[in-house]
Amino acid sequence: MLDAASPPTGLDVLEARLRQDLAWLELPAKPWVPPRSHRGEPVADVAIIGGGMCGLVAAAALRLLGIARIRVLDRAAEGQEGPWLSYARMETLRSPKTLAGPALDLPALTFRAWFEAQHGAGAFAELGKIPRAMWMDYLVWYRRVMGIEVENGVTATLIRPEGEDLLALETEGAGTVFCRRMVLATGRDGLGGAFLPEVALALPRHLRAHSRDAIDFAALAGKRVGVVGAGASAMDNAGEALEAGCARLDMFVRRPALPRVNKFTGIGSPGVVHGFEGLPDAWKWRFLDYVFRSQTPPPRDSTLRVARHPHAHLHLGSPILRAAEQDGAIRLETPKGRFGLDFLIFATGFRVDLASRPELALLGPHIRFWSDRFAPAPEEENEELAASPDLAPDFAFQEKVPGACPALARVHCFNYPATLSHGKLSGDIPAVSAGAQRLARGIARALFIEDRALHFAALQRFETPELLGDEWPERP
Ligand SMILES: Cc1cc2nc3c(=O)[nH]c(=O)nc-3n(C[C@H](O)[C@H](O)[C@H](O)COP(=O)(O)OP(=O)(O)OC[C@H]3O[C@@H](n4cnc5c(N)ncnc54)[C@H](O)[C@@H]3O)c2cc1C
Structure with missing residues (x-):
């Protein structure tokens, strides 16, 4: 246990501990998704658009589950992803410095561990709030130690369904990327733009x-x-x-x-994190309508x-x-x-406006929004909530008209507009790990079910004996 007098141990020591913790947990799991190719190109298990905080945590959560062929693309230059060094203009983060945030239940991956390793526990005790640029430094470190390669300077320009079970992503900077699943980690304005x-x-x-x-x-x-x-x-x-x-x-x-009063933060708990998604629709709406009306x-x-x-x-x-x-x-x-x-x-602020997202030009018209199927009580009408995508339990989009665009089930919306369906798990720092874990488990489940015939064939082929046949002595 570190006390206030504990000196900095250095990032090398912390990184060694992180490796050790991962080894003890047998993480990342061995890759298990069968490789695919298409038109002579390798197919990514998952392509993630956006290498900001949500994209990084999603990539790390997928890797820990043994989903290894991941491509993370971001139009920003390396180390400039997200708002932190551009349009975020606060001196410090609003969030408390002690939040585990993106750490995916790994103590050595927390902001606190990273800070104390460099400056000591005393300095952490004295730190007020997290300086904005320091948060970006932490995310850059996070990306390195979790082995996430972000392809920077790459803009996603169009998502296309490709055959029965693939997606093609047209990009500026990396050509066409084929993948089985896609994650939109495109940020606060990920389904629209500035309002x-x-x-x-x-x-x-x-x-x-x-x-x-x-x-x-x-x-x-x-x-x-x-x-x-x-x-x-x-x-x-x-x-x-x-x-x-x-x-x-x-x-x-x-x-x-x-x-x-910052209402929603006030009732933050694991109950909200894990329970919100299970609420009946009218209650999801009631909670968020109240929060929006109260304003932050x-x-x-x-x-x-x-x-x-x-x-x-x-x-x-x-x-x-x-x-x-x-x-x-x-x-x-x-x-x-x-x-x-x-x-x-x-x-x-920002608003959902698919017309300003060229990458969704083909899929957008098929996406089901809350306004397509939910009518709030007249006193709870709320345009912003009505424009939320109506997402599946694994953050995937759903079709407005069943059967019109099955590819939507392969595109996962892991950005702020997911809030009405999932709670605040895909935008702010506090529960981003829970969000990424829900997303990654959902994708693991879907990939396994989809590949069931291959996994069954592997089951049949598996012949490595556990008993060698010599255990039971011959008896007359
Ligand atoms: C000013 C500001 C301050 C905030 N302060 C806090 C705070 O103190 N505490 C807190 O909990 N939360 C805070 N938040 C909320 C939240 O933590 C941040 O918005 C955070 O950046 C969300 O991470 P993200 O990955 O969803 O989005 P981002 O960090 O914005 O990352 C999205 C990435 O997607 C990329 N991208 C988008 N479209 C494309 C495309 N078509 N092709 C390629 N790349 C693309 C972008 O370049 C960007 O790097 C703040 C948000 C803002 C805007």
Whole structure:
């Protein structure tokens, strides 16, 4: 047991321990999926689009189960996957530093083990929250020690059914990839993109941005900047603009007050993690509709980062009624007044919009969404929930019309929009291992069932004797 005085042991020691732990658990399991080829090309057991946190944990969980022919593709450069070094603009993660997160039940794979190995237990005790870029460093280490090869600079452009039981993935950067199963680990906007309200579109592109965009904050020095929204991203973008030296910062929030309670986190437990998926539909909807309506507050640290600047102004009860360009600047109107701004950042979230995902051009029209089969009570109508895909227990898409696109059962949606079907297991840090394990077991089950004739033939061929025939002595 490490105490606060325990010195760093170094990553080499930790990695040796991880190898030892895996060996004691006999992991990864021996590869057992029969190899396949198609048109002279090897077929991957699973292709994963996205090498961010969910893609890495899914790949690691599959490998531990002996599903070894995995290809992980990401359009980002190596070490730049996910939001952490691009549009995430918070100083630290919201999550507590002690979460096991992606560790797949392996103590030596936790963030804490990685940090303490390098800096000692005392430094961990003193660490407040996890600095954002450090989380990316941890994920880079995770990928290396779990032996996950990510093919970077590869964009998935189209998923096609290929024959009876394969999928083809067209890519920019790696040609056509054939696989038996595909996992979409494409992130928060994995089935759509950034959401911009109508009012934003009235503004020319150079006067506005979405919080997901690359924003030149240095160019905002001395400017009047507005931010729309009250979530974590709104605060982080406001903080960034203030620290870049903007002349004035105005935040516009529709609600009369900032949400203050992080409801769903409050009831987090293994019960929620493993039980949510088993809830009757109406209860899944009721839980998430309540959570969405309550809204998630921005983290306290992010809010303090903004509030400490005297030229930051929070306008509550201030939906934007109109915004237009006037003499090279923005004229903006809310029920509480008129404002002149030089730049406006919309921290207005993401939405499901298959039209903005070319890779789903063929499959998208067949995907069943909750709106296709579930009618909530009138007081619980919720557009965002209605646009959630209606997923199978192994995260696979299901068909709108049975028989119209059987290939959908081979495509697993392991990203944020899976939340209504599965709970928060495929986006945030806390339960990502449970999500990846559910996904990997589902895929193992499906592959075994599909290959049953081959496994049966292997059973018949297996002739290695356990008894050698000489155990029972000859008796007269
Ligand atoms: C700003 C921000 C802060 C967050 N902070 C926290 C936090 O503190 N705690 C917490 O628990 N959660 C947090 N989250 C939520 C969650 O942990 C992150 O969104 C996390 O990145 C989710 O991992 P992911 O693998 O699903 O998506 P991502 O990390 O976004 O990875 C998706 C990957 O898919 C790739 N990709 C997408 N489409 C394609 C394509 N067509 N072809 C090839 N590659 C593609 C992308 O390049 C990307 O690298 C935060 C999210 C954001 C946006």
